[in-house]
Amino acid sequence: MSAEIHEFQVEARQLLQLMIHSIYSNKDVFLRELVSNASDALDKLRLEALRDDALDADVSDLHIALDADAQARTLTVRDNGVGMSRDEVVSLIGTIASSGTARLLQELKDTKDADAAAGLIGQFGVGFYSAFMVADEVTVVTRRAGESQGTRWTSRGEGTYTVEAADDAPQGTAVTLHLKPADAENQLHDYTDSWKLREIVKRYSDFITWPIRMPAHATTAADPGGDSAGEGAESGPAALETVNSMKALWARSREEVTDEEYHELYKHLAHDWLDPAETILLRAEGTFEYQALLFIPSHAPHDLFTRDQRRGLQLYVKRVHIMDDCEELLPPYLRFVKGVVDAQDLSLNVSREILQQDRQIQMIHRRLTKKVLSTLKDLMTSAPDRYATVWREFGRALKEGLLSDFDNRDTLLSLCSFASTHDADEPTTLAQYVERMKEGQEEIYYLTGDSREAVENSPHMEAFRAKGIEVLLLTDSVDEVWVTAVPAFDGKQLRSVAKGEVDLDAGEQDKQTVSDRENQQKEYTDLLSWMTGELTQDVKEVRLSTRLIVSPACLVSDTYDITPALETMYRAMGQDVPHTKRILELNPGHPLVSSLNKAHTERNGDPDDSGLGDIAELLYGMALIAEGGALKDPARFAKLMADRLTV
Ligand code: ADP
Numbered sequence: 001m002s003a004e005i006h007e008f009q010v011e012a013r014q015l016l017q018l019m020i021h022s023i024y025s026n027k028d029v030f031l032r033e034l035v036s037n038a039s040d041a042l043d044k045l046r047l048e049a050l051r052d053d054a055l056d057a058d059v060s061d062l063h064i065a066l067d068a069d070a071q072a073r074t075l076t077v078r079d080n081g082v083g084m085s086r087d088e089v090v091s092l093i094g095t096i097a098s099s100g101t102a103r104l105l106q107e108l109k110d111t112k113d114a115d116a117a118a119g120l121i122g123q124f125g126v127g128f129y130s131a132f133m134v135a136d137e138v139t140v141v142t143r144r145a146g147e148s149q150g151t152r153w154t155s156r157g158e159g160t161y162t163v164e165a166a167d168d169a170p171q172g173t174a175v176t177l178h179l180k181p182a183d184a185e186n187q188l189h190d191y192t193d194s195w196k197l198r199e200i201v202k203r204y205s206d207f208i209t210w211p212i213r214m215p216a217h218a219t220t221a222a223d224p225g226g227d228s229a230g231e232g233a234e235s236g237p238a239a240l241e242t243v244n245s246m247k248a249l250w251a252r253s254r255e256e257v258t259d260e261e262y263h264e265l266y267k268h269l270a271h272d273w274l275d276p277a278e279t280i281l282l283r284a285e286g287t288f289e290y291q292a293l294l295f296i297p298s299h300a301p302h303d304l305f306t307r308d309q310r311r312g313l314q315l316y317v318k319r320v321h322i323m324d325d326c327e328e329l330l331p332p333y334l335r336f337v338k339g340v341v342d343a344q345d346l347s348l349n350v351s352r353e354i355l356q357q358d359r360q361i362q363m364i365h366r367r368l369t370k371k372v373l374s375t376l377k378d379l380m381t382s383a384p385d386r387y388a389t390v391w392r393e394f395g396r397a398l399k400e401g402l403l404s405d406f407d408n409r410d411t412l413l414s415l416c417s418f419a420s421t422h423d424a425d426e427p428t429t430l431a432q433y434v435e436r437m438k439e440g441q442e443e444i445y446y447l448t449g450d451s452r453e454a455v456e457n458s459p460h461m462e463a464f465r466a467k468g469i470e471v472l473l474l475t476d477s478v479d480e481v482w483v484t485a486v487p488a489f490d491g492k493q494l495r496s497v498a499k500g501e502v503d504l505d506a507g508e509q510d511k512q513t514v515s516d517r518e519n520q521q522k523e524y525t526d527l528l529s530w531m532t533g534e535l536t537q538d539v540k541e542v543r544l545s546t547r548l549i550v551s552p553a554c555l556v557s558d559t560y561d562i563t564p565a566l567e568t569m570y571r572a573m574g575q576d577v578p579h580t581k582r583i584l585e586l587n588p589g590h591p592l593v594s595s596l597n598k599a600h601t602e603r604n605g606d607p608d609d610s611g612l613g614d615i616a617e618l619l620y621g622m623a624l625i626a627e628g629g630a631l632k633d634p635a636r637f638a639k640l641m642a643d644r645l646t647v
């Protein structure tokens with residue numbers, strides 16, 4: 001097969017350009033990325049070999065090797081792992097699958113701040129491309145375990161790459177970098193210098209559980225860090241030694257490990273370039289022993305809310321990597337948590353089916369969930385700023401837990417923080433809300449909707465605003481759902497200001513207001529029953545409102561009815577829900593309403609008077625528009641309006 005020239009996918013090309021023009025100042029991390037990929041490839045091969053007896057692959061001495069040539073100015077990172085087929089090379093290296101890439105690229109272009117840009121680029125997980133920060137040409141020679149034909153991939157990172165057959169390629173992958181000249185000013189070190197390479201490996205990849213080998217140093221015959229790989233050394237010209245300690249960080253006590261070491265493990269596991277927001281170490285001893293090292297990332301992946309997002313922790317059994325994305329260890333609403341669980345008593349060839357049933361796994365699941373939530377709770381008080389970031393990134397996912405995790409509902413509620421009418425910028429917790437509740441206020445008020453602006457300006461808020469009563473502004477779509485499932489916090493009912501009857505004066509009513517109300521009710525009885533009949537297609541009742549101050553009318557749901565937003569959501573999910581009619585509330589203090597009542601009384605309910613019927617319809621339409629709803633027949637509404645406005 002002759003060499004074929006391919007073009008990089010557009011997004012991939014743009015990312016490469018960013019890499020080459022080095023928006024990331026710490027160039028050393030390229031090695032962390034290549035070693036991380038090699039380590040993943042070894043994990044994958046080990047798993048495949050375990051599952052498939054017939055796989056024609058050599059798993060006897062899985063390792064990573066670094067090979068530098070100062071004369072040729074090349075560095076090769078080699079592994080004898082799973083390798084890639086020709087098609088895999090093209091799809092995995094030539095394209096970026098991530099759906100959020102285009103948006104992130106745009107953000108990057110808009111960012112002038114170098115630190116922010118470096119942060120953003122960390123979100124791509126552009127591991128392999130980081131090679132182009134230090135190399136002007138990269139060659140990959142790879143052979144998929146079990147296949148006979150190898151592939152050579154070469155690129156200068158400038159829009160195209162070539163792919164050709166490579167005969168005699170050993171199993172696994174060798175990535176060779178043709179290094180750019182060292183340039184201290186740009187933090188571009190001499191990556192053929194074996195001291196430098198050791199330093200980088202120690203710093204970023206020490207915990208990798210596979211040996212990383214380099215030619216032994218003449219001056220370090222007795223290498224203090226690693227065990228010499230004698231068997232590998234005999235055949236080659238130079239003796240090889242292992243330069244990483246391969247020690248599992250989760251098996252070491254917290255005092256022995258620096259935060260930086262934890263963070264590097266996180267970056268390898270999560271394919272992230274940014275430090276995590278929090279590290280959690282947990283050890284269970286006794287009859288059922290396990291260790292867990294968990295991380296809460298500092299930013300959400302762009303696919304946190306897509307259905308095919310990979311989630312789960314890495315499962316190890318007695319230091320041996322058994323499974324990626326083990327979903328059974330944490331509930332779906334904690335899918336953003338990354339990390340490792342190493343259990344002592346599971347079988348090495350445990351399957352997913354077994355895991356789902358396993359009592360020990362269920363115990364770990366419960367314990368880890370509680371631990372993550374209590375860590376978040378602590379973070380709330382110990383580092384409120386960091387907590388605010390975590391909530392901003394993952395709050396929407398955590399709120400899903402209010403629907404599914406009954407055991408931890410109270411903790412989850414205490415973690416929640418919401419926008420509120422109390423402060424334009426600062427969100428509030430429920431506890432803080434309760435503390436501020438007015439004397440006599442029994443319930444926690446909220447309003448759901450699409451945006452803060454829409455919710456804040458809704459007619460439903462009028463009486464609450466006038467009385468200075470705080471209302472939570474819930475604008476995530478998940479809010480619509482969990483509020484129906486959570487009855488109360490701290491003994492206080494959660495209550496929508498757009499549902500049921502609201503009577504903010506109930507506590508302070510004197511005899512006078514009571515009798516005023518009763519008179520008003522009498523005065524409007526005829527109008528209300530006539531209008532209920534007129535609008536029967538659209539509403540189940542027309543009644544007087546106590547929640548309106550300036551608007552003539554608004555629509556409310558009955559206390560236990562589902563809201564229109566929820567109805568729409570269920571429909572979108574393909575569920576057949578009946579249409580629920582709402583209640584139209586009129587503001588007797590509004591001249592439009594009082595004059596309508598007057599006109600209606602004067603005409604003595606003449607059933608043929610279509611003029612009043614039009615006004616009833618207009619009132620309903622206005623109430624719908626005011627809350628951001630859509631009219632069934634906008635053209636008709638416009639016509640009725642035009643007729644009325646004609647002078
Ligand atoms: P990520 O590691 O986050 O998936 P990378 O850009 O580092 O992203 O790598 C892209 C993909 O290329 C990997 O997911 C893997 O499938 C493949 N790959 C990279 N390096 C190797 C390797 N040494 N062996 C096998 N596959 C590799």
Ligand code: MG
Pocket residue numbers: 033036037127128271
């Ligand atoms: Mg990678």
